[in-house]
Amino acid sequence: MPANLTPAYREAEERFRQATTPEEKIECLEEMLAVIPKHKGTEKLQADIKRRLSKLRQETMSGRGPARRETAFRVEKEGAGQIALVGPPNSGKSSLLAALTNAQPAIGDYPFTTQAPTPGMMAYENVQIQLVDLPPVTPDYLDPGLPGLLRRSDALFLVADLASDDLLGETQAVLERLEQAKVFLVAEVPEDADPRLAYQRTLLVANKRDAPEAGERLALLSEFFLPARLHILAVSARTGEGLEELRQAAWRLLDVIRVYGKPAGQKPDMEKPFALPRGSTVLDFAAAVHRDLPAKLKSARIWGPSARFPGQSVERDHTLADTDVVELHT
Numbered sequence: 001m002p003a004n005l006t007p008a009y010r011e012a013e014e015r016f017r018q019a020t021t022p023e024e025k026i027e028c029l030e031e032m033l034a035v036i037p038k039h040k041g042t043e044k045l046q047a048d049i050k051r052r053l054s055k056l057r058q059e060t061m062s063g064r065g066p067a068r069r070e071t072a073f074r075v076e077k078e079g080a081g082q083i084a085l086v087g088p089p090n091s092g093k094s095s096l097l098a099a100l101t102n103a104q105p106a107i108g109d110y111p112f113t114t115q116a117p118t119p120g121m122m123a124y125e126n127v128q129i130q131l132v133d134l135p136p137v138t139p140d141y142l143d144p145g146l147p148g149l150l151r152r153s154d155a156l157f158l159v160a161d162l163a164s165d166d167l168l169g170e171t172q173a174v175l176e177r178l179e180q181a182k183v184f185l186v187a188e189v190p191e192d193a194d195p196r197l198a199y200q201r202t203l204l205v206a207n208k209r210d211a212p213e214a215g216e217r218l219a220l221l222s223e224f225f226l227p228a229r230l231h232i233l234a235v236s237a238r239t240g241e242g243l244e245e246l247r248q249a250a251w252r253l254l255d256v257i258r259v260y261g262k263p264a265g266q267k268p269d270m271e272k273p274f275a276l277p278r279g280s281t282v283l284d285f286a287a288a289v290h291r292d293l294p295a296k297l298k299s300a301r302i303w304g305p306s307a308r309f310p311g312q313s314v315e316r317d318h319t320l321a322d323t324d325v326v327e328l329h330t
């Protein structure tokens with residue numbers, strides 16, 4: 001077993017061990033494949049996961065429909081990270097997606113307008129963050145594909161409705177319904193998190209702050225969600241208030257850093273940063289550039305916040321910082 005597997009991988013693997021249905025197993029294996037560090041040392045393991053996946057997929061295809069239903073809930077990740085929008089009906093999830101991205105989801109003044117995940121790309125400075133609009137969650141309704149999508153995404157917006165009389169009840173119901181599905185919405189993932197449960201970093205987005213009585217409702221929401229310690233940001237998809245702050249908050253929520261690649265003797269490409277989890281090293285960056293690179297890597301030089309001086313030579317385990325420039329030598 002390669003020693004350099006990440007906590008995210010080990011959590012997915014632990015969930016796989018606990019999984020009871022083929023659908024759950026497929027979901028866990030897919031997650032393991034998505035988060036496994038891609039380099040030579042894990043190639044055998046990757047092949048093994050793929051083999052188990054295709055076997056399970058074949059088994060479920062010959063059976064009933066849920067596995068196929070599940071595939072409708074699979075959204076390929078793009079950009080610096082994926083944030084899923086979850087919440088009660090009519091809270092304005094689709095309106096937020098429309099206001100923040102070029103996507104054009106159906107928006108309606110009635111519940112259950114959205115029936116399938118709809119992605120869109122949101123610009124923040126020089127990066128793109130993927131937002132995924134979802135069907136609503138109520139005490140009686142949770143699409144079976146939804147918890148898996150939430151687990152696989154990088155962070156969540158819980159969208160609450162400041163125009164609703166049942167603001168607290170319906171928002172709490174979403175949290176409870178998801179907890180039954182072992183998905184916990186938290187401000188920070190606890191260090192000693194139980195690997196069988198999924199904790200997702202979440203921002204509580206209080207939408208419709210333009211609505212009458214939104215102020216009082218926001219105060220209620222803050223008071224109520226104080227124990228859960230979710231950070232709250234009030235916005236309006238309709239007037240655009242708070243949306244710039246929301247882009248920034250999305251970036252902070254993802255907790256990633258931008259790293260620029262620099263070919264030797266050339267200028268760095270400042271247009272297209274790589275987005276890496278905070279705490280990533282030179283070696284992680286090399287793996288993100290190309291899966292074969294870590295094995296060939298001889299040395300690296302860096303410029304930017306984590307460099308003691310411009311062009312400093314660093315070891316492969318050097319921890320990078322946001323906006324570092326890295327030149328890899330093979």
Ligand SMILES: Nc1nc2c(ncn2[C@@H]2O[C@H](COP(=O)(O)OP(=O)(O)OP(=O)(O)O)[C@@H](O)[C@H]2O)c(=O)[nH]1
Binds near residue numbers: 110114136163211
């Ligand atoms: N006043 C006000 N109304 C809004 C705002 N955002 C959305 N709405 C309205 O709220 C209603 C529901 O909006 P949607 O974006 O469809 O809500 P949703 O959360 O996607 O709903 P479902 O798909 O059913 O879960 C529509 O009538 C929107 O025009 C806002 O910021 N202010």
Ligand SMILES: [Mg+2]
Binds near residue numbers: 095
């Ligand atoms: Mg919708």
